[in-house]
Amino acid sequence: MSGTIYVINPNSTERVTREIEAAIAPLRMVGGPPITCLTLAEGPPGIQSQRDADGLIPALLKRAAGLEDGAAAFVVACFSDPGMHALREQSERPVLGIAEAGVLTALTLGPRFGIIAMLQNSIPRHLRYLGAMGVMGRFAGDLPVNLTIAEMADDALTLGRMVGVGRTLRDTHHADVLVMGCAGMARFREPLERELGIPVVEPTQAAVTMGIGRVQLGWGGRPLRKD
Structure with missing residues (x-):
């Protein structure tokens, strides 16, 4: 399957898209599919509610439709996976959501996962x-740093909050692996992992990794049918 893996940041904050670019840089390789990160200008500055997540879906579908012919796969780079199922109906290409991919990756790294x-x-x-994914039996906990996308521009503040929450998930909730619950946290994966001593999943990296595998193996978006 030829074409580009399009990683779409559904919020309108360009800083988040730049952080996603940096996070997926190690996944660009000779012989692999091109990877392009895009910002959905029509999206909210941060996706902080169900209303935010639901409201951007028409714009996301429209943007993806315009990219369909040149796409090898799509990644929806928001931890709410907004529009993922609708885009799977619309597109002939593989569609990955970072929450789904991040959690599934965490299940391969430890018995119990927590979310920051x-x-x-x-x-x-x-x-x-x-609950819809059916993974609650291996779920340890989900705790917030209580920072908006704008506030997370402060590196020291954000990393400090993430370390504190991560320690609680590890020591009190007995999480063996952590998933970062926002694409805007991408730059903190390595320092957080060093500080906590357990695996930390950056979900956009997880989704793009799955996308590369799907493209390289020729697995399309919709299941093969035998009529």
């Missing part, structure tokens, strides 16, 4: 999704 959320009101949305 952006805000307290993110957690009910995460819990609904985890």
